[in-house]
Amino acid sequence: xxxxxxxxxxxxxxxxxxxxxxxxxxxxxxxxxxxxxxxxxxxxxxxxxxxxxxxxxxxxxxxxxxxxxxxxxxxxxxxxxxxxxxxxxxxxxxxxxxxxxxxxxxxxxxxxxxxxxxxxxxxxxxxxxxxxxxxxxxxxxxxxxxxxxxxxxxxxxxxxxxxxxxxxxxxxxxxxxxxxxxxxxxxxxxxxxxxxxxxxxxxxxxxxxxxxxxxxxxx
Amino acid sequence: xxxxxxxxxxxxxxxxxxxxxxxxxxxxxxxxxxxxxxxxxxxxxxxxxxxxxxxxxxxxxxxxxxxxxxxxxxxxxxxxxxxxxxxxxxxxxxxxxxxxxxxxxxxxxxxxxxxxxxxxxxxxxxxxxxxxxxxxxxxxxxxxxxxxxxxxxxxxxxxxxxxxxxxxxxxxxxxxxxxxxxxxxxxxxxxxxxxxxxxxxxxxxxxxxxxxxxxxxxxxxx
Numbered sequence: 001x002x003x004x005x006x007x008x009x010x011x012x013x014x015x016x017x018x019x020x021x022x023x024x025x026x027x028x029x030x031x032x033x034x035x036x037x038x039x040x041x042x043x044x045x046x047x048x049x050x051x052x053x054x055x056x057x058x059x060x061x062x063x064x065x066x067x068x069x070x071x072x073x074x075x076x077x078x079x080x081x082x083x084x085x086x087x088x089x090x091x092x093x094x095x096x097x098x099x100x101x102x103x104x105x106x107x108x109x110x111x112x113x114x115x116x117x118x119x120x121x122x123x124x125x126x127x128x129x130x131x132x133x134x135x136x137x138x139x140x141x142x143x144x145x146x147x148x149x150x151x152x153x154x155x156x157x158x159x160x161x162x163x164x165x166x167x168x169x170x171x172x173x174x175x176x177x178x179x180x181x182x183x184x185x186x187x188x189x190x191x192x193x194x195x196x197x198x199x200x201x202x203x204x205x206x207x208x209x210x211x212x213x214x215x216x217x218x219x
Numbered sequence: 220x221x222x223x224x225x226x227x228x229x230x231x232x233x234x235x236x237x238x239x240x241x242x243x244x245x246x247x248x249x250x251x252x253x254x255x256x257x258x259x260x261x262x263x264x265x266x267x268x269x270x271x272x273x274x275x276x277x278x279x280x281x282x283x284x285x286x287x288x289x290x291x292x293x294x295x296x297x298x299x300x301x302x303x304x305x306x307x308x309x310x311x312x313x314x315x316x317x318x319x320x321x322x323x324x325x326x327x328x329x330x331x332x333x334x335x336x337x338x339x340x341x342x343x344x345x346x347x348x349x350x351x352x353x354x355x356x357x358x359x360x361x362x363x364x365x366x367x368x369x370x371x372x373x374x375x376x377x378x379x380x381x382x383x384x385x386x387x388x389x390x391x392x393x394x395x396x397x398x399x400x401x402x403x404x405x406x407x408x409x410x411x412x413x414x415x416x417x418x419x420x421x422x423x424x425x426x427x428x429x430x431x432x433x434x435x436x437x438x439x440x441x
Contacts, residue, residue, distance in 0.1 A: 050320065050353065062309055069315045076308040089296040090282055096289045101270065134270070 005030035006058040008044050010037055011200050012208040014107065015067035016055040017159035022071045024194030025150070026078045068099055071155055084152045098138060098145065099156040105131055106160055113171045114209050115218050125171050132179045139185060150192060158195055161186040165202035166209040225250035226278040228264050230257060231421050232429050234378040235287040236275040240419045241374050242291050246298040288318060291371060303371045317357055317364070318375035325350050329382040333389060333434045347382075347394050355402040362409060369413060379407060380420065388430030 007023070007030050009016035023030055035044055035054050047056045047063035057064045057073070064070050075084040085092050109131055112124040135157065139145055145153035164175050164186070176183040189195045200208075227243065227250050229236030243250050255264055255274050267283035268276045277284045277293065284293045295303045304311050328350065332343040354376070358364055364372035379395060386393055397404040410416055420426075 059309075064309070064312045064316075066316055066319060069312050069319065072315070073308055073312040076311065089293055090279070090284070092296065093284045093289050093293040096292065097284070097286055100286055100289060 003028075004058075004060050007032050008035050008041075008047065008054050008056040008058070009033070010035050010054050012162075012205050013054060014159040014163060017162065017198050017200070018067045018155055019055045019057060019070050019074070020198035021155050021158065021194050022074045022084065024198055025082045025084065025155070026074060027081060028074075028078065068103055068156065071152065075152070082150075084146070084150075084155055086146065086151065095146070095152040098135075098153045102135075102153070102156050106157075110160065110163055110167050113167050114213060115216055117218070121171060125173055128167070129173075129175070129178045132175065132182050136179055136181045139181060143188060144185070150189065150194075154189060158186065158189045159199060161189070162199040162202055162205050163209070166206040169206055170209065170213065223249075224278075224280050226253060227251070228253045228255050228261075228267065228276040228278070229274045230255055232381075232426065233274060234381045237377050237419050238287045238374050239275045239277060239290050239294070241369070241377070241416055242294045242303055244415050244418060245301050245303065245369060246294065247301075248294070248298055288315075288322075288375070291374065295371075301368075303365070303369075303374065305365075305370070313357075314364075314371040317354070317372050320350075321354075321372075321375050321378060325354075326378055329378060329385070332382075332391075332394075333385045344394055348399065351395060351400050351403050355400060358402055358406055363406065369410075369416060373406075373410060377410070377416075379403075380411075383407070384423070384426045385430045385434055388427050389434055 005023070005028060007016070007019055009019065009032060011034060020032075033043075035041060037054070040052060044054065044056065045052055047058055048054075048065045051065060053065070055065075055067055055070060057070045059073075059077070064073050071084065085095055106128075109124065109128040113121060113128055116124055138153075142148075144150045145157065164183075168175055190199075225243070225248055227236075227239055229239065229252065231254060240252070253261075253263070255261060257274070260272060264274065264276060265272055267278055268274075268285045271285060273285070275285075275287055275290060277290045279293075279297070284290050291303060304314055325347065328343055328347045332340060332347060335343055357372075363369050364376065383393060383395060394400075395404055395407065411420065
């Protein structure tokens, strides 16, 4: 029986991109359904009544919510192809730890850069870059956070790179100047079809963020 | 074979620390417990968890693991008997989803309800009631969230004990009362009665005194 996979998503969403990357890494066919977040569909509200958010993966009619949980689900169901988590429990724990930390910090750090100005924005930029440097330390000399192979932490983090141009533009700074290793890593990731086909073009992300800034009255 | 060395850095009143103790005890894993003083963290703790500098931290044969859910999954994968997470991927996703819900929604609300008053507190009480109702929907007729025996979500939800004791310390009406939330109330009694779990719960009086000191000073007299 063929699997039915539907993804409720929103093109500029970093969290949605994670799922697109994971599904592509596993070579899975699925139906993508773009959601209007300002006019949520009955299906979205039915499939994620608790948070009413995307992404939602619907696998044979059953919904899974929360991007990191969805990625783990995908990895466990389709475990024979391109495993995202390593086999060793200790290494798995390290991968989960870093994915969790990225989840707790990076989205808000980046968002705050785009919604602030002046001194406050300078502080936000500093915090953001400090966090990226910490991640660079974790990456070390490895090609990917997963080691030789593209893995769970890479999936968690790579989608943020689609937003770097927006952060740099609205923050007036260069991420590459401070974090060259991380930018080199994003370029390596973009060489993968699963990543380049899943991430929204940085210019389009930039335009989306510009729209959000207008919406929040930041100019 | 070398002796297995397992250490847990925690604090006796922390529900996060408790999660790991329960998980280790359910699996019969022998471990050395190190009580941390959070106002004067040990060099060992800072060395093992340089990123967050927090408890709990599990150190297994010298290698540290931090963050309670990450540790729980590590424990489950390393000591495979008496599994905490189900085997089915969909059920695993559900357990993780609800555990995250507890940390992202219930815990912040619980921390807030004990330091607010008046209308603001009423609002948070309503919020918690709603959250607990939602959790009841997940529990339904089961003995525990994990089914017949304690699972990942039951262990995660031990935060509710923290809230019950904190409310009692403050002389507040219990949000988790039998009348309004019979299903969750029943679950809590079963949790506290469980042979393994009850070994990990601090003596009520000690916990109550601790909460009175901690929260009594953080709100002005009503």
